[in-house]
Amino acid sequence: xxxxxxxxxxxxxxxxxxxxxxxxxxxxxxxxxxxxxxxxxxxxxxxxxxxxxxxxxxxxxxxxxxxxxxxxxxxxxxxxxxxxxxxxxxxxxxxxxxxxxxxxxxxxxxxxxxxxxxxxxxxxxxxxxxxxxxxxx
Amino acid sequence: xxxxxxxxxxxxxxxxxxxxxxxxxxxxxxxxxxxxxxxxxxxxxxxxxxxxxxxxxxxxxxxxxxxxxxxxxxxxxxxxxxxxxxxxxxxxxxxxxxxxxxxxxxxxxxxxxxxxxxxxxxxxxxxxxxxxxxxxxxxxxxxxxxxxxxxxxxxxxxxxxxxxxxxxxxxxxxxxxxxxxxxxxxxxxxxxxxxxxxxxxxxxxxxxxxxxxxxxxxxxxxxxxxxxxxxxxxxxxxxxxxxxxxxxxxxxxxxxxxxxxxxxxxxxxxxxxxxxxxxxxxxxxxxxxxxxxxx
Numbered sequence: 001x002x003x004x005x006x007x008x009x010x011x012x013x014x015x016x017x018x019x020x021x022x023x024x025x026x027x028x029x030x031x032x033x034x035x036x037x038x039x040x041x042x043x044x045x046x047x048x049x050x051x052x053x054x055x056x057x058x059x060x061x062x063x064x065x066x067x068x069x070x071x072x073x074x075x076x077x078x079x080x081x082x083x084x085x086x087x088x089x090x091x092x093x094x095x096x097x098x099x100x101x102x103x104x105x106x107x108x109x110x111x112x113x114x115x116x117x118x119x120x121x122x123x124x125x126x127x128x129x130x131x132x133x134x135x136x137x
Numbered sequence: 138x139x140x141x142x143x144x145x146x147x148x149x150x151x152x153x154x155x156x157x158x159x160x161x162x163x164x165x166x167x168x169x170x171x172x173x174x175x176x177x178x179x180x181x182x183x184x185x186x187x188x189x190x191x192x193x194x195x196x197x198x199x200x201x202x203x204x205x206x207x208x209x210x211x212x213x214x215x216x217x218x219x220x221x222x223x224x225x226x227x228x229x230x231x232x233x234x235x236x237x238x239x240x241x242x243x244x245x246x247x248x249x250x251x252x253x254x255x256x257x258x259x260x261x262x263x264x265x266x267x268x269x270x271x272x273x274x275x276x277x278x279x280x281x282x283x284x285x286x287x288x289x290x291x292x293x294x295x296x297x298x299x300x301x302x303x304x305x306x307x308x309x310x311x312x313x314x315x316x317x318x319x320x321x322x323x324x325x326x327x328x329x330x331x332x333x334x335x336x337x338x339x340x341x342x343x344x345x346x347x348x349x350x351x352x353x354x355x356x357x358x359x360x361x362x363x364x365x366x367x368x369x370x371x372x373x374x375x376x377x378x379x380x381x382x383x384x385x386x387x388x389x390x391x392x393x394x395x396x397x398x399x400x401x402x403x404x405x406x407x408x409x410x411x412x413x414x415x416x417x418x419x420x421x422x423x424x425x426x427x428x429x430x431x432x
Contacts, residue, residue, distance in 0.1 A: 080373060084333030087371040088326075096367035103373035104340055
């Protein structure tokens with residue numbers, strides 16, 4: 001049976017979708033991933049869908065589910081490399097994946113995960129300075 | 138009736154071709170009168186002769202004398218297509234274009250009358266036959282003229298879409314999308330595609346959508362904006378909406394539109410400042426300016 005490989009990279013898991021996702025494959029991925037997160041104590045999951053050029057509502061929902069499940073298992077999910085056409089399709093389908101973090105490519109996604117872990121590990125209380133970015137001076 | 142099937146028109150056209158052509162051109166020149174902007178005289182003569190020739194040939198084929206959609210009329214149709222397209226492009230009205238064909242009617246009737254005045258039954262039949270052909274051809278020219286205009290309009294529309302949605306790079310990793318004009322669904326689609334393509338190409342993490350040039354924001358426009366923002370977010374880029382005028386802000390509130398957690402700023406400068414900050418950049422003066430005396 002087809003499976004999408006899940007690679008372990010340090011604290012994170014890397015999933016690269018290289019084939020067209022059919023429903024069964026997505027279900028398998030979801031099961032495999034949750035097991036793997038538990039086994040490997042992963043802190044983050046990176047799903048690279050840059051090779052995916054067709055999505056339907058089911059796959060879209062699956063991505064959302066995977067993110068939610070990972071979060072319950074204390075692993076942040078970042079979906080990276082979504083193609084413009086796929087993004088437009090998902091938005092038109094009304095699936096804007098509110099719980100999923102996104103990044104442009106694997107590198108950015110990794111940075112995001114690392115920053116996330118560093119923030120949680122840091123003894124200093126992290127101050128989100130995004131919100132108070134008023135005028136300088 | 139002996140001539141039930143075939144008509145005398147082809148034979149009659151062939152016999153009187155020169156005279157008909159002469160009268161027809163004279164009629165056209167007269168009808169055009171003082172109105173300018175038509176075709177040149179030589180062109181008119183050439184076109185008329187060519188058309189009449191083709192017309193005569195086509196009407197000679199007995200199989201489909203009055204069905205102008207038939208194959209035998211292909212050449213006539215081609216001539217008319219060229220002629221109408223050209224005239225429409227030069228700005229002639231549909232009436233002017235159709236007059237070319239319709240003016241032939243009067244001439245033909247006059248000739249038919251002098252020829253067939255002794256056989257009223259045949260005359261009526263010929264009149265009917267000619268009317269059908271000429272009317273069909275006249276309508277055909279109008280249709281072609283309309284078609285060529287529609288082509289021009291749709292081409293311009295496409296050009297306008299392209300022109301009005303540039304995606305500009307403000308800084309490394311910062312894109313701006315200055316929107317001008319009303320946002321309908323078709324334009325949103327183009328805007329969205331352009332922006333997302335550019336995000337992929339440049340790897341920008343922040344996109345500023347500036348709506349200073351959008352005259353009104355109603356629920357539909359807001360929805361389109363939110364769609365664009367959501368799509369960009371899915372790709373891993375963040376959007377800031379800037380250029381919200383006071384009236385637009387109050388419209389948005391009155392309409393009950395929820396812009397969600399999208400960052401909004403009043404001016405492009407404010408949005409740009411945030412974008413730089415998120416990229417870890419600041420804008421500052423190069424060196425302290427010398428203090429003015431008395432300060």
